[in-house]
Amino acid sequence: MKIVFAASEAAPFIKTGGLGDVAEALPIALSEYKGNEVLLFLPYYKSIKNNPSIEVEEVAIFETALSWRQAYTGLYRLKSRKRKFKVYFIDNEQYFAREATYGSFDDGERFAFFSKAILESLVQMGECPDIIHCNDWQTALVPTFLHAFYGEALGKAKTVFTIHNIEYQGWADPYFIGDVMGLSSEYESRFMYNGSVNFVKSAILSCDALSTVSHTYANELCYPYFAHGLSQIISDHSFKMCGIVNGIDVAGNDPATDKNLPENYSADSVKKGKAACKAALQKQLGLPEREDVALVGLVSRLVGHKGLDIMCAGIDEMMSRDIQFVILGTGEELYEKKFSEAAERYPDKLSLNLCFNRALASQIYAASDIYLMPSKSEPCGISQLLAMHYGTVPVVHETGGLKDTVIPFNAETGEGLGFTFQSFNKEDMLDALFRALDMYENDKEAWSTVINNDMTEDFSWEKPAGEYMELYKQIISA
Numbered sequence: 426m427k428i429v430f431a432a433s434e435a436a437p438f439i440k441t442g443g444l445g446d447v448a449e450a451l452p453i454a455l456s457e458y459k460g461n462e463v464l465l466f467l468p469y470y471k472s473i474k475n476n477p478s479i480e481v482e483e484v485a486i487f488e489t490a491l492s493w494r495q496a497y498t499g500l501y502r503l504k505s506r507k508r509k510f511k512v513y514f515i516d517n518e519q520y521f522a523r524e525a526t527y528g529s530f531d532d533g534e535r536f537a538f539f540s541k542a543i544l545e546s547l548v549q550m551g552e553c554p555d556i557i558h559c560n561d562w563q564t565a566l567v568p569t570f571l572h573a574f575y576g577e578a579l580g581k582a583k584t585v586f587t588i589h590n591i592e593y594q595g596w597a598d599p600y601f602i603g604d605v606m607g608l609s610s611e612y613e614s615r616f617m618y619n620g621s622v623n624f625v626k627s628a629i630l631s632c633d634a635l636s637t638v639s640h641t642y643a644n645e646l647c648y649p650y651f652a653h654g655l656s657q658i659i660s661d662h663s664f665k666m667c668g669i670v671n672g673i674d675v676a677g678n679d680p681a682t683d684k685n686l687p688e689n690y691s692a693d694s695v696k697k698g699k700a701a702c703k704a705a706l707q708k709q710l711g712l713p714e715r716e717d718v719a720l721v722g723l724v725s726r727l728v729g730h731k732g733l734d735i736m737c738a739g740i741d742e743m744m745s746r747d748i749q750f751v752i753l754g755t756g757e758e759l760y761e762k763k764f765s766e767a768a769e770r771y772p773d774k775l776s777l778n779l780c781f782n783r784a785l786a787s788q789i790y791a792a793s794d795i796y797l798m799p800s801k802s803e804p805c806g807i808s809q810l811l812a813m814h815y816g817t818v819p820v821v822h823e824t825g826g827l828k829d830t831v832i833p834f835n836a837e838t839g840e841g842l843g844f845t846f847q848s849f850n851k852e853d854m855l856d857a858l859f860r861a862l863d864m865y866e867n868d869k870e871a872w873s874t875v876i877n878n879d880m881t882e883d884f885s886w887e888k889p890a891g892e893y894m895e896l897y898k899q900i901i902s903a
Contacts, residue, residue, distance in 0.1 A: 595624025
C-alpha cells in the first residue's frame with residue numbers, strides 16, 4: 426500500500442505540539458508493514474532549510490496554481506537510505522521563509538498552497554497513492570482539491586482526515602473560495618459556515634474517512650460543548666468517524682535509556698531509580714531533599730483547556746497536604762501570574778519553571794510520584810502516557826483520551842493505571858488527588874502495583890498503526 430502522510434509539522438524537523446509527535450512516529454510505524462511505502466510531506470520552513478544537519482536533494486521545480494496565481498514550488502527529498510519511508514519538503518520562500526510556524530495573517534493562503542502543492546508534487550513524480558492521510562486544518566483542503574482538480578491523475582486515492590484538535594479549524598473570508606482556491610461556486614456549500622470559509626468543515630464533507638485521536642473524543646465531538654461549533658456537521662457524518670488512540674515513542678522515551686536522567690531504571694528497578702531521580706530533581710530545583718514526600722508533576726502549556734482554572738482554585742488546599750509540586754511550561758499570562766504567586770507563598774513546596782526544557786521534562790516524569798492532568802478537554806494527551814511509561818501515577822479528568830488511557834485503579838483486583846474524576850470542578854479534582862496521596866502514604870503494596878501496571882502497559886504505536894491499516898483497507902475496498 427502506498428500512503429501519503431500530509432502534515433504541517435513533524436519531529437524532529439519541526440514541532441510545536443502533539444501533531445509533531447504523531448507525524449514523526451505514525452508514518453514510520455506504518456512503513457514497517459510488509460508491502461507499504463510511506464511518503465511524508467512537510468513545508469520546507471526556514472528553520473528546516475537553514476539546518477545543516479538536514480540534507481536534502483532536489484526532486485523537481487514547478488508551479489502550483491492557486492486561482493490566478495502561479496506559485497513557485499520546489500520539491501525536495503530528505504537524503505536517506507530508507508526505501509519504504511521517504512520525507513518530502515515543499516519549498517516556497519514567500520510562504521515558508523518565516524521565523525514563526527503559524528500565526529501569520531496569510532496562514533490560510535500558505536496552507537492552501539501547501540495542500541495543493543502536495544497533490545501537484547504527486548503528479549509531477551508520477552505517484553498515485555492508495556491513501557492520502559491529512560491532519561488538522563493545515564491540510565484540510567487536500568480532499569476537496571483532490572476531487573476538484575486531480576480526479577483523473579489521482580482518482581484512485583482515498584483520503585483520511587484526522588482531527589487532532591477541533592479548536593483550530595482554519596477560517597477565511599468567502600472570497601477565498603474563488604480568489605485563492607480557484608474553486609467554482611458549486612463548492613461553496615462544502616466550505617461556508619456562519620458566513621465564513623471553514624477548512625475543517627470541507628474536509629469532513631469531502632474525505633472518505635474521518636478520524637480523531639481517541640474513542641471518547643470521537644463521541645465528544647458530536648456534542649456542542651466539545652466541538653467548537655461543528656457538532657451537527659460531525660454528527661451528520663459520524664458514519665465515517667472513528668477514534669484511534671495515539672501511541673508514544675517508547676524507545677525514545679525510555680527511563681531505562683534516557684540520557685537526561687541521573688539514574689536509569691526499568692520496572693524491575695523502579696523504586697531505586699525513581700528515588701535517585703527525585704533526590705536529584707529536588708536538589709536541582711532547591712526543594713527540600715525528602716524521599717518520603719509525594720512529588721506531584723505537571724508538564725504542560727499553561728492554557729485554559731488544560732484545567733488550570735480548577736487547579737489554581739484548589740492550589741492552597743493541595744499545598745495543605747505534605748507534597749511538593751513541580752510545574753514546567755509557559756502560556757497565558759493569567760496562569761503564569763497565579764502560579765508565580767503560589768510559588769511565592771510556598772517556596773519550599775512549589776517549584777515553577779516558566780520555560781520549556783525537554784531534559785527537565787524527562788526529569789519531572791521520572792522523579793514525580795504523581796502526575797496531575799485535570800484537562801477540561803483533551804483529544805488524546807501525550808503527557809499522561811509518558812508519565813505512566815516512566816512509572817508516575819496519573820490523576821486525570823475523565824475526558825477524551827485521558828478517559829481512554831487511564832483506567833481507574835481497583836485496589837481489590839490490582840487492575841488499573843491511575844486515579845480519575847468525572848465532573849470538572851475543584852472538589853472532584855482534589856478528591857482524586859487526595860485518594861492518590863492516601864494510597865501513596867498508607868498502602869505501599871498497592872502503590873507498587875499501580876506503578877508496575879503503568880510501566881508494563883503497551884503505549885507503543887504498534888496497535889494504533891494496526892488500527893489505521895484496517896481503516897485504510899476498509900475505505901480502499903469500499
